Amino acid sequence: MTEQTVERRAIWYLLGFLAVVLAFVLSMALKGFTQQGFYVTLGAFLTLSILSFLYKDNIFYKMAEHLFVGVSAAYWMVMGFWSVMVPNLIGKIHPPAVKPFMPAIASQPASYWYLIPAVLGIMLLWRLMPKGAWIARWALAFIVGTTAGLNFIRYMASDLLGQINSSMVPLVVIQNGSLDIMTTISNLVLFLGVFCGLIYFFFSKEHKGVFGVGSKIGIWILMVTFGAGFGYTVMARISLLVGRFRFLFDDWLGLLK
Amino acid sequence: MRRQIPLLITLIVGAVLIIAAFIPRAPFGRLGENFSLYFDIIAVFAFLLGGGNLVRIHGARLVRGVGMAVTEAKKGGGAWPLRFVIEFPFLAFGGLKDRRGRDWFFSLITLLGFFAMLAAGLLKLGNPSGWQGNVTAPEGMFQDFYDSMFNPLQATMYALLAFFVASASYRAFRAKSAEATILLVTAFIILLGRTPAGAYVTAWMPESLSFLTVPNLANWVMAIPNLAGQRAIIIGIALGVIAMSLRVIIGIERTYLGSDEK
Numbered sequence: 138m139t140e141q142t143v144e145r146r147a148i149w150y151l152l153g154f155l156a157v158v159l160a161f162v163l164s165m166a167l168k169g170f171t172q173q174g175f176y177v178t179l180g181a182f183l184t185l186s187i188l189s190f191l192y193k194d195n196i197f198y199k200m201a202e203h204l205f206v207g208v209s210a211a212y213w214m215v216m217g218f219w220s221v222m223v224p225n226l227i228g229k230i231h232p233p234a235v236k237p238f239m240p241a242i243a244s245q246p247a248s249y250w251y252l253i254p255a256v257l258g259i260m261l262l263w264r265l266m267p268k269g270a271w272i273a274r275w276a277l278a279f280i281v282g283t284t285a286g287l288n289f290i291r292y293m294a295s296d297l298l299g300q301i302n303s304s305m306v307p308l309v310v311i312q313n314g315s316l317d318i319m320t321t322i323s324n325l326v327l328f329l330g331v332f333c334g335l336i337y338f339f340f341s342k343e344h345k346g347v348f349g350v351g352s353k354i355g356i357w358i359l360m361v362t363f364g365a366g367f368g369y370t371v372m373a374r375i376s377l378l379v380g381r382f383r384f385l386f387d388d389w390l391g392l393l394k
Numbered sequence: 395m396r397r398q399i400p401l402l403i404t405l406i407v408g409a410v411l412i413i414a415a416f417i418p419r420a421p422f423g424r425l426g427e428n429f430s431l432y433f434d435i436i437a438v439f440a441f442l443l444g445g446g447n448l449v450r451i452h453g454a455r456l457v458r459g460v461g462m463a464v465t466e467a468k469k470g471g472g473a474w475p476l477r478f479v480i481e482f483p484f485l486a487f488g489g490l491k492d493r494r495g496r497d498w499f500f501s502l503i504t505l506l507g508f509f510a511m512l513a514a515g516l517l518k519l520g521n522p523s524g525w526q527g528n529v530t531a532p533e534g535m536f537q538d539f540y541d542s543m544f545n546p547l548q549a550t551m552y553a554l555l556a557f558f559v560a561s562a563s564y565r566a567f568r569a570k571s572a573e574a575t576i577l578l579v580t581a582f583i584i585l586l587g588r589t590p591a592g593a594y595v596t597a598w599m600p601e602s603l604s605f606l607t608v609p610n611l612a613n614w615v616m617a618i619p620n621l622a623g624q625r626a627i628i629i630g631i632a633l634g635v636i637a638m639s640l641r642v643i644i645g646i647e648r649t650y651l652g653s654d655e656k
Contacts, residue, residue, distance in 0.1 A: 147484035154483035176542035183543060187550035191557055196487045203500040205547040207448070207507030212544055214445045215515030215536065217438035219529045226435050237525050254432040258439030265446045271396045274651055276436055278400035279407055281650050283433040285639040286411025292639075296632035300625045319605070323618045330619055334626020355626065360573045362623025364580025365616060371563065371581070372588060374556035381553050384546070 164389075181389040184381055226251055226258075304331045330358040401645045408643035448508060452501035459498020462490050511539050580615060587612020 161178060168174025186201035219238075228235040228242045229251040236243035261276035263269055306328060310320040336348060337355030344352040387393040407429055414426025463485040467478035478485070486499035513519065520535035521527040530537050563581075568574070586592040592608035599607055605614070641647040 147481045150483035150487060151480060172538075176538055180542045180546040184546045184550045187547060187554060190554060199497075199500050200503050201547060203504040204507040204543065205551070207452075207504035207509075208511045208539070208543050208547070210441075210445050210448050211508045211511035211515065212540065214441045215512060215529060217441045218516060221434050221438045225431060226438075240526065250428065251432075251435070254435035257432070258436050258442075261436060261439045262443055262446065264443060265450065274396065274400040275403060276439070277650060278403040280433065280436055280440070281642055282404035282407030283411065283429055285404070285642040286408035287430065287433075288635050289408070289412055289639040289643070290415040292632040292635040296628050297636065300628050300632070304622075304625055323614070326618050327622050330622025331625045331629070334623055335629060338626065338630045356573055357576055358619055358623045359626065360576040360623075361580045361615065361619040362627065364577040365584050365620040367563070367577065368581040368584030368588075371556070371559050371585060374553060374559055377549050378553040378556045381546070381550050 177389055181385055184385060188381075226255060230255065300331075304328060329354070334358050397648070397651055400651055401648070405643055405645060408639070412643075445508070445512075449505065452504045455495075455501040456498050456505065459490070459495040459501065462492055462495035463498065466490060507543065511536070511543075514539050580620075583608060583612050583615055587615075 161182060164178040164181070165174050168177060183201050183204070186197040189195055190198040223235055223238055224242055228239060228245070229248045232243050232245050232247055257276040257279050261273050263272040304327065306324040308321070308324055308328060310317040310324060312320070333351045333355035335355070336351040337344075337359065342348060383393070410422060410425050411429055414422040417423070418426075464474070464478065466485060467481060468474045470477050488496050490496050490498075514535040515529055518525060518527060518529055518534060518536070520533065520538070521529070521531055522533050523531060527534070530540070586595070587608045587610075592612065596607040596609075604610060638647065642650075
């Protein structure tokens with residue numbers, strides 16, 4: 138780029154920047170320069186910035202994206218601090234320390250066992266240090282061990298045994314002395330669907346012959362599930378989009394009154 | 395020591411939690427409960443670690459970028475601060491020649507959002523009930539930031555997917571095979587059945603064939619074949635998770651420990 142081109146681009150950038158600031162101020166003026174007006178304008182600006190990605194990747198989208206990263210990191214930190222750290226850690230190790238924030242738990246007896254997660258937590262933060270990052274492994278090992286132990290039981294009880302148990306349905310349903318055709322068909326589809334779906338996931342035997350037929354039906358059942366999931370996802374996203382447009386046209390511009 | 399102790403911790407913690415489920419008596423039952431609470435606390439430290447890492451990376455990028463931008467402004471000679479202010483949008487949005495310093499302004503945005511949200515939440519700024527109030531109380535600055543920044547950004551990010559889903563559905567909905575046709579038909583029934591149009595197009599059907607109306611068909615698809623497929627997937631996932639958990643607890647799976655370099 139020549140010096141002249143750089144200067145020309147710099148001027149265009151400055152004008153664009155000023156135009157955005159002016160639009161923001163104008164929008165706030167329409168809301169009467171109130172605090173609420175500022176927040177609504179900010180929300181609208183960020184909504185439009187994200188939607189601008191539909192044109193192409195641009196600086197407004199990048200700004201909104203980076204802001205989202207910072208804001209969401211801080212949001213989860215704050216939520217974790219006030220909902221776990223203060224009542225379950227500081228409040229357990231030294232209860233009087235939380236009196237200004239949570240007086241209800243300030244009088245409970247101290248439990249020094251909670252020094253264990255405090256020490257492990259500090260060890261985890263050691264990863265930020267230039268040396269000795271391996272110290273964080275102790276805390277990581279605790280997290281991984283807890284996750285493995287809890288998941289082993291949870292998945293065994295609810296997802297494996299629970300789902301198998303729920304799939305054991307009567308394949309011939311008699312209601313008031315006669316065959317209930319609809320429930321019988323539904324139960325057959327349910328039982329065979331689960332069975333054939335599992336056959337499809339069984340890779341230790343070649344999918345040929347009767348086994349292959351079961352596997353094929355399994356694929357069809359899985360396709361129905363994916364189709365239903367797809368349909369629901371489309372509806373959920375469209376409904377979110379409608380919500381954003383409602384915000385823009387109603388809360389911000391006030392056109393839907 | 396660097397690998398053995400973490401493996402031992404994983405084994406003890408995992409085994410205690412499994413035993414606690416089968417022998418819910420002292421000391422296992424209590425240990426199981428305590429370990430779950432400890433897990434929550436350490437998970438919050440993991441959030442702090444994430445925040446710290448974010449500040450470290452973006453802080454370094456910001457310092458490097460601002461340094462380069464100032465150097466660039468000084469090249470023009472004369473009153474460089476004035477030049478910096480005038481050329482600010484250009485220097486901030488990709489005007490720097492060196493790629494390493496280009497995105498410094500976006501890092502600044504990340505850090506500003508991070509510290510603003512953090513200060514509003516940790517100090518409970520503007521909270522009507524002061525220090526003792528709930529951090530998410532309405533009218534508090536933290537909740538205002540949530541409503542004006544976090545919520546619009548998150549909702550619009552997900553809403554943006556509606557457009558990409560539309561483009562993906564064009565490709566997916568070309569019935570090239572039996573499987574693709576089943577997917578297409580199911581999605582169509584679900585989409586139509588959950589809208590007033592679904593009831594409208596099959597309203598002419600007689601009472602005896604009411605089970606064939608689109609809303610009823612959609613309900614049946616959701617309750618029976620969809621459920622069957624979901625159960626097959628859930629059972630498959632559960633088997634995988636159980637096997638993986640066992641591998642982790644008995645120390646066969648060690649990838650989470652990383653390498654021995656540091």
